[in-house]
Amino acid sequence: MKIYGVSILAVCFLAGHILGDYLGRLFHLPGNLGGVGFSMLLLMLLNDYFKKNHLMTPETENGMLFWGSIYIPVVVAMSAIQNVKAALSGGWVVILAGILGTAACYLLIPVFSRFTKK
Amino acid sequence: MKDLINILDKNGLVFAFLVVGTIMYLAYYISRNFTGSKIPGAAIAISMGLIIAYFGGEKGLASIPAFSGMALLGGSMLRDFSIVSTAMGANFQEIKKTGWIGLVVLVMGTIVAFVVGGTIGYAMGYKDAKSFATIGAGACTFIVGPVTGSALGASSEVIAISIAIGVVKSVVVTISTPFLAKRLGIDNPQTAMIFGGLVGSTSGVTAGLAATDLKLVPYGALTATFHTAMGCLLCPSVLYFFVQMILPH
Numbered sequence: 001m002k003i004y005g006v007s008i009l010a011v012c013f014l015a016g017h018i019l020g021d022y023l024g025r026l027f028h029l030p031g032n033l034g035g036v037g038f039s040m041l042l043l044m045l046l047n048d049y050f051k052k053n054h055l056m057t058p059e060t061e062n063g064m065l066f067w068g069s070i071y072i073p074v075v076v077a078m079s080a081i082q083n084v085k086a087a088l089s090g091g092w093v094v095i096l097a098g099i100l101g102t103a104a105c106y107l108l109i110p111v112f113s114r115f116t117k118k
Numbered sequence: 119m120k121d122l123i124n125i126l127d128k129n130g131l132v133f134a135f136l137v138v139g140t141i142m143y144l145a146y147y148i149s150r151n152f153t154g155s156k157i158p159g160a161a162i163a164i165s166m167g168l169i170i171a172y173f174g175g176e177k178g179l180a181s182i183p184a185f186s187g188m189a190l191l192g193g194s195m196l197r198d199f200s201i202v203s204t205a206m207g208a209n210f211q212e213i214k215k216t217g218w219i220g221l222v223v224l225v226m227g228t229i230v231a232f233v234v235g236g237t238i239g240y241a242m243g244y245k246d247a248k249s250f251a252t253i254g255a256g257a258c259t260f261i262v263g264p265v266t267g268s269a270l271g272a273s274s275e276v277i278a279i280s281i282a283i284g285v286v287k288s289v290v291v292t293i294s295t296p297f298l299a300k301r302l303g304i305d306n307p308q309t310a311m312i313f314g315g316l317v318g319s320t321s322g323v324t325a326g327l328a329a330t331d332l333k334l335v336p337y338g339a340l341t342a343t344f345h346t347a348m349g350c351l352l353c354p355s356v357l358y359f360f361v362q363m364i365l366p367h
Contacts, residue, residue, distance in 0.1 A: 013202050020347070027351060029265060034347030036198050036320070040205035040340050048210055067203035071335065072160050073138045074200045075325045077192030079167030079292070080141075081178040086282055088172075093242045093253070094279055097235040098286025101257030102294075104234045105227055105316045109302045109309065112226070112316065115219040116308035 005063025012043040123184045130187020137179075138191065141166055161296045161329035168289060201324060201339050208336035212307035220341060223315035224348045231257040231318065232349075232357050235283060240365075244279075247362045248272045252280045254361075255353035259319045260284025262349035269354040288322035295326025304330065307337040314338035318345035 020035025027033065050056040088095075126133045145163035149155055153162075167179075175181030180189035190196070213220075235257025236250040244253055252272040256263030256279065263280025266272075272280075295313075299305065304313050304327075314323045314337065323342040327334045 009199065009203050013199055016202070017198075023347070024350075029269065029350050029354070033350060034344050036201055037340055037343035037347065039198075039202040040208070040336065040343070043202055043205040044208055044210050044213075047206055061206075064203050064206050067200050068206055071200040071204055071324075072163070072328050072332075073135075073142060074192060074197050075160075075321070075328060076141055076145075076163045076167045077134060077138050077188050078197055078321060079164050079192070079325065080138075080171050081174075081180040081188050081192045082168065082171045082285060082289075083176050083178065084168055084172040084285070084289070085174075086176070086278075086285075088286075093239055093244070094282040094286055096242075097238040097253060097257050097283045099290055100238060101231045101235045101283070102287050102290045102317065102319075104230050105318070106298065106302060108223075108226060108230060108316050109304070109313055112219055112223050112312045113303050113309045115222075116216050116312065 002059055002063035002066070005060040005065075006067070008046065008060070009043065009064055009067060012039045012046065015039065015042055126184040127186055130185075131190050132187070133184070134187035134191040137185065137188065141170075158296055158329045160325075161293070164292055164325050164329065168292075197321075201320070201335075201343075204324075204336040204339060206336075207333060208340070209307070212337065213311070213340070216308045216311045220311055220315060223312050224341065224345050225352070227316035227318055227345055228258055228262075228349045228352050229357070230316075232353060236361065239279075244276060245365070247358065247365045249276045250361050250365060251353060251358040252276045253283065254357070255349060256280025256283035257287065258284070258349035258353065259346050260288065261346050262318075262353055265350045266353040266358070270358060284319065287317075288319040288325075291317055291319050291322030292325040292329075295322075296329040299326075299330040304334065307334065310334035310337040311341045315341035315345055318342055318349065320346060 016039025017035040019038045020032035023033040142163050146159035149159035149162050171178030179185045232254035236254030239253030248270045252267035255266035260281045263284050264277050267277035303309050320342040323338045324335055327338045
C-alpha cells in the first residue's frame with residue numbers, strides 16, 4: 001500500500017529531526033542541527049536495505065515517489081511566501097553581502113570539484 | 119465575495135494546491151512557447167513565486183487572507199518532508215565517491231561566506247565583533263544569521279539584516295544556478311554535492327538544482343542541509359572568537 005511508503009518517509013523524517021534537535025541541545029544552540037540531512041541519509045540506507053532484501057513493492061515505492069515529485073510545487077509555494085520586500089529594502093549591505101557572498105562560494109566550486117573521483 | 123474568501127481561507131491547503139498548480143501551468147506554458155524550453159519551467163515558476171511574494175506582506179502571498187494556505191504548503195514541514203523524499207533517487211555509491219572533500223567544502227563554504235559577508239558589513243559601518251559575526255553568518259544562510267545573532271546577543275536590527283542577506287542569497291542562488299550550472303561544471307552528483315556544501319542555502323540550492331536537473335537535487339540538498347548545521351556550530355563559536363581577536367574592541 002502507498003501509505004506504507006509515506007510512513008517509512010515519516011519515520012526517517014522524524015528520526016532525523018529528533019537527532020538534529022538532540023545535537024542542537026548538545027551544543028546549546030536553538031534549532032535543529034542538520035536534521036534533514038540525517039533524515040536523508042537514513043532514508044537512503046533503509047531504501048538500500050529494503051531493495052536488497054526485496055521488501056520494497058512498487059506500491060510502497062510510489063507512496064514515496066509522489067512526495068519527491070511534489071517537491072518543485074512546494075518550492076514554488078515557499079518562494080511565494082518569502083519576505084522579498086524586506087530583503088530588497090534592507091539596503092546595500094544586504095544586497096552586496098548577499099550577492100558577493102554567493103559569488104565567492106561559486107568561485108570555489110571548480111577548485112574543489114577537481115578533488116572528486118570521476 | 120466575503121463568503122468566497124471565507125471558504126478559501128478555511129480550506130487553505132486545498133486552495134494552495136490550485137494556486138501553485140496554476141502558477142506551474144503558466145510557467146511551463148511560458149517556458150515552452152516563449153523561450154523554446156531554453157529557460158526551465160521550474161525556474162520561471164519559482165521566479166514567479168518570488169515576484170508574487172513581493173506584492174504580499176511579511177509572509178509574502180500568505181499575508182493576504184484567502185492565500186493563508188500557501189504558508190502550510192510552502193512551510194518548513196512539507197518542504198523538509200519532500201526534500202527528504204528526494205533521497206529515494208540518490209545513490210549511496212555516488213555520495214561515497216565525493217569522499218572527504220565533502221566535509222572540507224562544508225567548512226570552507228562557511229568560512230568564505232562569513233568573511234566576505236562580515237567584511238562588507240564592516241566596510242559599511244557595522245564595526246563591532248558581534249555585528250561582524252552576525253552579518254557574516256547571515257551570508258551563510260538565513261538560519262545561521264539569526265541563530266548566531268541571538269547566541270551572541272546582537273541588536274535586532276543586525277539580526278534582521280542577517281536574515282535579509284540570507285534571503286537575498288537564496289534568491290540569487292535560485293535564479294542564477296540554472297544559467298551558471300554548465301559553466302561551473304554542475305552536471306554530476308559529485309559537483310552537485312560540492313555546490314550544495316559550499317553555497318549552503320538549502321532553499322536556493324534545491325530550487326536552483328530543481329530548475330537545472332531534477333536528478334541532482336538530493337545530492338545538493340544533502341550537503342546544503344549540513345552546511346547550515348556547520349554554520350550554526352562555527353559562526354557563534356570559533357569564527358566569532360577569531361573576529362574578537364582581530365577587531366579592536
